[in-house]
Amino acid sequence: MNIVVLVKQVPDTWSERRLRADDSTLDRDAADAVINELDDYAIEEGLRLQEAHGGEVTIVSMGPQKAADAIRKALSMGADKAVHVTDEALRGSDGLVTSAVLASVLGRTGFDLVILGSESTDARMGTLAAMLAERLGVPQMSFASKVETDGSKITIHRQADYGYDTVEGALPAVVSVVEKINEPRYPSFKGIMAAKKKPVETLSLADLGMDASQAGLAASATQVVSFANRPPRAAGTIVTDEGDGGAKAAEFLASRKFI
Amino acid sequence: MAGVEREARDETTAALFALASQIAADELRPRAGAAEQEGRFPREVFATLGKAGLLSLPYPQELGGGGQPYEIYLQVVEELATAWLAIGLGVSVHTLTCFPIATAGTSQQQDRWLPGMLGGDQLGAYCLSEPDSGSDAAGLATRAVPDGDEFVINGVKAWTTHGGQADFYTVFARTSGEPGGPGRAQGISCFHVPAGTAGVSAAPPEHKMGVRSSATAQVRFEAARVSSRQLIGEPGRGFPIALAALDAGRLGIAACATGVAQAALDCAVGYARQRVQFGRPVIDFEGLQFMLADMATAVAAARALYLAAARRKDAGLPYGQQAAMAKLLASDTAMRVSTDAVQVLGGYGYVEDFPAERLMREAKMLQIVEGTNQIQRMVIGRQLARSA
Numbered sequence: 001m002n003i004v005v006l007v008k009q010v011p012d013t014w015s016e017r018r019l020r021a022d023d024s025t026l027d028r029d030a031a032d033a034v035i036n037e038l039d040d041y042a043i044e045e046g047l048r049l050q051e052a053h054g055g056e057v058t059i060v061s062m063g064p065q066k067a068a069d070a071i072r073k074a075l076s077m078g079a080d081k082a083v084h085v086t087d088e089a090l091r092g093s094d095g096l097v098t099s100a101v102l103a104s105v106l107g108r109t110g111f112d113l114v115i116l117g118s119e120s121t122d123a124r125m126g127t128l129a130a131m132l133a134e135r136l137g138v139p140q141m142s143f144a145s146k147v148e149t150d151g152s153k154i155t156i157h158r159q160a161d162y163g164y165d166t167v168e169g170a171l172p173a174v175v176s177v178v179e180k181i182n183e184p185r186y187p188s189f190k191g192i193m194a195a196k197k198k199p200v201e202t203l204s205l206a207d208l209g210m211d212a213s214q215a216g217l218a219a220s221a222t223q224v225v226s227f228a229n230r231p232p233r234a235a236g237t238i239v240t241d242e243g244d245g246g247a248k249a250a251e252f253l254a255s256r257k258f259i
Numbered sequence: 260m261a262g263v264e265r266e267a268r269d270e271t272t273a274a275l276f277a278l279a280s281q282i283a284a285d286e287l288r289p290r291a292g293a294a295e296q297e298g299r300f301p302r303e304v305f306a307t308l309g310k311a312g313l314l315s316l317p318y319p320q321e322l323g324g325g326g327q328p329y330e331i332y333l334q335v336v337e338e339l340a341t342a343w344l345a346i347g348l349g350v351s352v353h354t355l356t357c358f359p360i361a362t363a364g365t366s367q368q369q370d371r372w373l374p375g376m377l378g379g380d381q382l383g384a385y386c387l388s389e390p391d392s393g394s395d396a397a398g399l400a401t402r403a404v405p406d407g408d409e410f411v412i413n414g415v416k417a418w419t420t421h422g423g424q425a426d427f428y429t430v431f432a433r434t435s436g437e438p439g440g441p442g443r444a445q446g447i448s449c450f451h452v453p454a455g456t457a458g459v460s461a462a463p464p465e466h467k468m469g470v471r472s473s474a475t476a477q478v479r480f481e482a483a484r485v486s487s488r489q490l491i492g493e494p495g496r497g498f499p500i501a502l503a504a505l506d507a508g509r510l511g512i513a514a515c516a517t518g519v520a521q522a523a524l525d526c527a528v529g530y531a532r533q534r535v536q537f538g539r540p541v542i543d544f545e546g547l548q549f550m551l552a553d554m555a556t557a558v559a560a561a562r563a564l565y566l567a568a569a570r571r572k573d574a575g576l577p578y579g580q581q582a583a584m585a586k587l588l589a590s591d592t593a594m595r596v597s598t599d600a601v602q603v604l605g606g607y608g609y610v611e612d613f614p615a616e617r618l619m620r621e622a623k624m625l626q627i628v629e630g631t632n633q634i635q636r637m638v639i640g641r642q643l644a645r646s647a
Contacts, residue, residue: 076274186282189312189325192274 001055001151004109005046005079006102006116006128008036009063009070013121023217024224025092026122028064035070038117040184041177045147046115047078048182053151055112056080060105062090062098068200075195076187082198083109087205092217095123099131101215104208106136111172113154118143118176129176139169145180263341263521263562265334272331278311279335283342291343291472295617298464298471300424302382304346305353309379313339314353318361322369323377329507329569333514337562340518341525344621345473347518349382351511352420356383356429358504359449363492372451376427384425385508386416386452386478387501393417394634396431397444397498401480403432408487410434410450412458412480418628422476423461428452430480431501434494449497451489458483469620506579508629509586510572513565516589516625520558523593523600523618527551530604530613547603554596561589580642587635590625597622 011017011031018027035043046057059074059082061067071082083105090101106114114136119126133140141147144156145164154171157164159178187195205215213219239248253259262280267273286307294301308314316332318324325332332354340347357376360368375381392398401414412432419428429451436446452459462477492500528551531542541547568581597619601608608615626632 072270072274186307186311187274187278188310189275189278189316191312192271192278193325195274196271 001049001053001149002110002112003046003050003055003057004106004111004114005039005042005057005059005074006114007039007043007059007061007070007074008117008120008122009033009061009067010036010120010122013037017122019224019227023092024227025217028066033066033069035073036117036120036122038119038121038177038179039074040117041179041181042115042117043074043077043079044182044184045144045175045177046113047185049113049147049149053149058082058109060102060109061085062093062101062105064091071200072195073187075198075200076191077185078191080198082200084200084202085204085208086202087212087215089205089212089216092220092223093215094220094222095125095127095131096221097215097219099128099135101205101208101210102128103132103135104210105203106132108208112151113149113171114174116174116176118178129174133174136172136174139173141167141169141173141175144175144177147175147177147181263338265338268331272327275327275331275335276338279313279338282307282311282313283338287339287342287346291345292614292617294343294345294472295469296471296611300464300474301346301472302424304343305349305382306380308339308346308350309381312379314350314379314382315357315377317354318357318373318377322361322373324361328573329510330566330573333510333565333569336511336514337518337521340515341522342518343472344515344519344618345470347515348470348473348512349421351508351515352385353383354511355504355508356385356425356427358507359429359491359500360451362503363449363496363500364451368451368488368491372427381426382421382424384419384421384428384478385504386419386428386430388416388418390415390417390477392438394631396501397447398438399431399433399447400438401430401432403434403448403450403485405434405487406484409484410487410490412450412452412483412485414480416478416480418465418475419461419478420473420475420628422474422478423464424474426454428454428459428478429491429504431497432480444498445495447497447501448494449491449500450485451491452480452483452485456483456485468623469617470624505629506582507572509582509635510565510569510578512625512629513561513568513582513585513589516586516593516622517558517561517565519618519622519625520554520561520589520593520596523597523615523622524551524554524558526613526615526618527554527600527603530607541603550599550603554599557592557596561585561592564588580639583630583635583638586629587632587639590622590632593622593625594619 012034015031018030020027050057057079059079061071062085129142141156143159145159146157148155154173155168158167265276316325316327320326336347389399403410403412433446434448436443458481460479464474464476534541565585568578568585571578600615604615607613
């Protein structure tokens, strides 16, 4: 089975994240860069399906030069090869542009199954699976907490507030996963050493037959027009216990709809 | 906590350090305190380390190891020990137990046992010390008597790290001579003994002052039969193997001690920055700031010394004296820095809500194991007398 896992490098959720003052895009220098957390689960699921059904796992990532670190980590977990789309003209691309670029890459690599995290921790649009499926004309199997396939048909549990739906579709398909799906493995040291020798194809927009005018901030359908930093945390409410502290605390929580 | 910035020589070692610090942050640090209180041996953590390839780093790739120089391997041990000493120590001890077969075993022995020992599934223990023979290791009394194609081992080993938990024991036993007789060191041989061997059993673990999640136990050998193919090296040539293994093992202990000292420093600095007295963080008071400066300097010196010794080993130079110096300095540093950390935290340092008191108890062990610090001074001093 030809499995493609989409990986995005994002600023570490544990560090302070900022937007740039000049064009309201992500300030990538402000924070450590890591693999998007949900993508770890996507990689793990790809590797498990490969272990069960054979075939290859290809990592596809669109991002700056530095995203090569995220790709290498994915390869050290066990993926076979990677495609890195990097081009200065891509900076500031929104979801629609990103999905167009990735669809073009997937057209080159071919695929039976595309797996991705259900959202990224930076932009948090959560729409890429839908956009990609639409562009590729294949079923969209989103928010999967379980994936089963026999090689021609795919069944997932789609995670929902009330439990899960069982959804079935035909391959090829696009699957987005939630963190409930598995427990991602750590890379191994042997995997780290092997990753050095695995092929990584680097593609520019021109390599994909796309023009710089079709990508980046200017070509994006959506743009951040302004932003405000989160206000500093306000002082908390102090409940003085005069024998009725429990009731007052409960009232406060109820007023905020916590209970 | 940002962690120690390490000097990676290339992308591979940078990725290795990142892997070690990720496992330390996700798997070790959150569990260490509770496991120490419960005194529970964390076998599953060693399974995770084994899968990640961190239990075989310094052995050649042809033998199934990671092919890493000691300079790199030891920094991984330090990283793990900073988060949880029992784990860093366990990695160091396991590495020590593989040393005899990896360096003195025949290629048949290496082919037969090393894949398992270095594969990450197995954990080893090192049986040298006995109840009546510690610093004077050549006085060991456990006997291995030849019987046809076998040896029959009888005796008791003491202070065995992973005793009762290990999958195999690297055992030193007397094949000739008497513990107090002439040429006693030339009567010691080295054996590879799987834990399932009939006649091998472990006593309940010792109740230690610290490092309670690491099992330390007596191991008994009662007419335990092993094949002569399990003899590592020539008969009577076990003691030099034991000493060579200890030279390497001491570097591991030095790295562990540096980790404990680093953890104590991190704890003290973190506290001193947020603890406000007299209207300002206590780190702004010179009395404490100078103490922290001395602690940070001592930790950096300990790290530099073990790395210098490691580079000698990696370059194929003699390093026994330097390893003893590194073990001595790093463990004395761990003791002093952890004691000072308790002082920086004041009352909070003396209670279990903060890790300072635990680190102080852990540091004490490192001044004792793999040669007390008095023995280290003996090793260093003898070298001075010889080369003078």
